[in-house]
Amino acid sequence: MPTPNLSDELAKEAADAFIALGEKTAAAELLRLPRQTFNSRLKIAAERGMLGTKPVLPGFAIKSVASKTEDGAWVKQTKAPGEVFEMPAGQIVKGVSALVDGQGREVAKWIKTTADGEQQLAAMRAALEAFKEDLPRAEPVSAPAHTIDDLLNQYTITDHHLGALAWNEETRGGDYDLRIGEQLIIDWFAAAIAQSPPAKRAVFAQLGDFLHYDSFKSITPEHGHLLDSDSRYPKMVRAAIRIVRRVVRMLLEKHEQLDVIMCDANHDPAGEVWLREMMAAFYDEETRIKVDTNPGTYSVIEHGDVSLFYHHGHRRGVKNVDSILVGKFRKVYGRTSLSYAHTGHKHSDELKTTDLMKVEQHETLAAPDAYGSNWLSGRSAKVITYHKNFGEDGRVILSAARVMRAANDNVEQRRAAA
Numbered sequence: 435m436p437t438p439n440l441s442d443e444l445a446k447e448a449a450d451a452f453i454a455l456g457e458k459t460a461a462a463e464l465l466r467l468p469r470q471t472f473n474s475r476l477k478i479a480a481e482r483g484m485l486g487t488k489p490v491l492p493g494f495a496i497k498s499v500a501s502k503t504e505d506g507a508w509v510k511q512t513k514a515p516g517e518v519f520e521m522p523a524g525q526i527v528k529g530v531s532a533l534v535d536g537q538g539r540e541v542a543k544w545i546k547t548t549a550d551g552e553q554q555l556a557a558m559r560a561a562l563e564a565f566k567e568d569l570p571r572a573e574p575v576s577a578p579a580h581t582i583d584d585l586l587n588q589y590t591i592t593d594h595h596l597g598a599l600a601w602n603e604e605t606r607g608g609d610y611d612l613r614i615g616e617q618l619i620i621d622w623f624a625a626a627i628a629q630s631p632p633a634k635r636a637v638f639a640q641l642g643d644f645l646h647y648d649s650f651k652s653i654t655p656e657h658g659h660l661l662d663s664d665s666r667y668p669k670m671v672r673a674a675i676r677i678v679r680r681v682v683r684m685l686l687e688k689h690e691q692l693d694v695i696m697c698d699a700n701h702d703p704a705g706e707v708w709l710r711e712m713m714a715a716f717y718d719e720e721t722r723i724k725v726d727t728n729p730g731t732y733s734v735i736e737h738g739d740v741s742l743f744y745h746h747g748h749r750r751g752v753k754n755v756d757s758i759l760v761g762k763f764r765k766v767y768g769r770t771s772l773s774y775a776h777t778g779h780k781h782s783d784e785l786k787t788t789d790l791m792k793v794e795q796h797e798t799l800a801a802p803d804a805y806g807s808n809w810l811s812g813r814s815a816k817v818i819t820y821h822k823n824f825g826e827d828g829r830v831i832l833s834a835a836r837v838m839r840a841a842n843d844n845v846e847q848r849r850a851a852a
Contacts, residue, residue, distance in 0.1 A: 447475075448467075530544070571716060575686040577686075578632065578687065582632055587819050589627075589637065590776060591619065591639065591815055595610075595800045596644060596674055598663065598800060615800065616677055619681070631819055633819060640695060641776060642702070644705065647661050655700070671705075678709065693724050695733050695735070707729065737822050738770075738822025740820050740821075742820070745759070752794075755777060756793055778795065813833060813835065817829060
């Protein structure tokens with residue numbers, strides 16, 4: 435391709451050689467240049483008026499040339515088009531814009547490309563498959579002595595945005611960073627587990643956006659929106675792995691069986707993939723854990739006569755998620771008479787009873803960043819208990835404020851005792 439910052443000396447050298455020999459190949463050989471390099475320099479020389487039609491003002495380029503032929507006709511020449519467009523590797527067409535004339539005919543076209551998300555996910559899955567055989571396995575945890583067979587506790591976490599940065603003075607919603615996010619979720623699980631009934635079965639229902647961003651750039655993957663971020667991506671990944679390992683161990687000490695859901699979401703679609711696959715590999719010798727590695731956007735768990743559905747909420751919301759869940763999991767829905775769906779995404783609570791099921795949208799423990807502070811919502815998470823025959827049987831709701839206050843009080847008590 436032409437090099438716009440080519441010096442005038444090199445451009446003139448190419449022009450002089452072409453004028454002297456009248457042929458590109460011979461001129462390129464004279465200057466001992468590859469044919470493509472010579473052609474690029476010659477194009478720039480032409481734009482700068484070094485092949486005739488002078489003078490050309492500094493900072494300007496010739497866009498067209500008109501000349502009179504021997505028979506008296508005028509011929510207008512314009513710059514030749516560039517090379518045929520080829521899609522860059524790993525990219526897909528994001529959109530096409532066109533310039534049209536007054537009759538609607540196309541004059542020029544712009545092709546916008548973006549990274550191929552499917553290729554990125556496929557590459558990550560392939561890497562995980564290659565590495566997970568060497569991952570250390572978790573040692574089995576002793577099962578609790580007493581649990582209630584008919585009950586299931588669903589520990590519902592959504593939009594934790596680990597790695598986000600919030601400044602209370604700006605947002606009025608509380609400070610938040612990587613350290614606060616990690617401590618908050620661990621403290622919440624400790625308190626929630628202590629207050630919940632000893633159900634035989636538990637669900638770690640992580641409804642997505644567990645990580646604030648999905649790569650070394652703190653932007654949203656689909657739209658490229660800039661995000662308020664606290665830390666480096668590797669530090670965020672390490673914190674996420676520490677959290678899920680600790681939470682899983684805490685849940686196994688309370689319950690006999692554990693199902694793990696990691697929903698696909700808009701802030702961390704690739705992150706949810708490696709979280710699911712990492713956990714499935716790490717706990718593959720722990721028979722009391724079942725990790726849902728379904729790569730799709732929707733998930734389901736069956737508990738007796740109860741069906742529990744999960745979706746982040748970025749594709750379907752409270753008003754219309756029920757129909758697609760029934761369509762995708764029609765056999766499970768047909769076998770059960772009580773159905774509940776759980777979503778997040780909007781950082782606020784909402785409950786709707788439809789003709790098909792109860793659909794609940796959950797708020798988050800995380801503090802809002804600058805963008806999120808434009809909407810007001812609470813900060814909490816829930817443990818919902820389900821009876822396999824009768825459906826919802828109770829719930830525990832713990833706010834972030836209460837959990838953080840209790841944690842601070844414990845620290846002060848330990849300091850006083852010391």
